[in-house]
Amino acid sequence: MAQVVLFHKPFGVLSQFTDKGTEGSPRPTLSQFIEVPGVYAAGRLDKDSEGLLVLTDDGRLQARIANPKYKLAKTYLVQVEGAPDATALDRLRRGVTLKDGPTKPAEVTAIDAPAPLWPRDPPVRFRKTVPDAWLRITIREGRNRQVRRMTAHVGLPCLRLVRVQVGHWALNDLAPGAWRFATEGGP
Numbered sequence: 001m002a003q004v005v006l007f008h009k010p011f012g013v014l015s016q017f018t019d020k021g022t023e024g025s026p027r028p029t030l031s032q033f034i035e036v037p038g039v040y041a042a043g044r045l046d047k048d049s050e051g052l053l054v055l056t057d058d059g060r061l062q063a064r065i066a067n068p069k070y071k072l073a074k075t076y077l078v079q080v081e082g083a084p085d086a087t088a089l090d091r092l093r094r095g096v097t098l099k100d101g102p103t104k105p106a107e108v109t110a111i112d113a114p115a116p117l118w119p120r121d122p123p124v125r126f127r128k129t130v131p132d133a134w135l136r137i138t139i140r141e142g143r144n145r146q147v148r149r150m151t152a153h154v155g156l157p158c159l160r161l162v163r164v165q166v167g168h169w170a171l172n173d174l175a176p177g178a179w180r181f182a183t184e185g186g187p
């Protein structure tokens with residue numbers, strides 16, 4: 001039976017076990033949090049994003065989670081700069097054309113600010129003269145920095161991005177930097 005680990009990736013942590021980046025300034029990686037041998041991230045969250053990362057030791061399950069052809073839903077809470085109007089939300093729902101081609105339609109809802117989230121270090125920038133808003137966005141693909149690029153494309157730069165669900169696996173009350181084995185089956 002496959003091992004599945006649900007990890008709450010903090011802001012600034014790479015979605016890999018080693019840092020092959022710049023020498024002399026290693027960045028935090030999964031190895032500083034997870035000591036389960038043989039598991040690997042199924043998909044990625046960029047270092048500026050936080051929230052649910054699924055890891056597994058099963059290559060087929062990893063492919064079903066990460067490969068866009070399986071259309072596994074990934075849901076994010078997204079804090080954006082600006083006030084989204086109906087036109088911007090509709091464009092996201094229909095899909096937008098990015099430099100690497102059109103995105104598939106997304107499920108997008110404007111939401112109230114979520115219940116107090118954990119603090120982020122560094123904190124999200126705040127400007128008194130520019131409003132911000134929260135969106136709940138579900139996509140079924142997973143291009144590099146896709147949600148950030150989509151919101152920027154419609155004039156709503158992303159300030160904070162938190163993945164709260166992958167398929168039926170949810171972040172729930174898992175604290176930043178904490179992990180647990182999934183008790184439920186695959187997607």
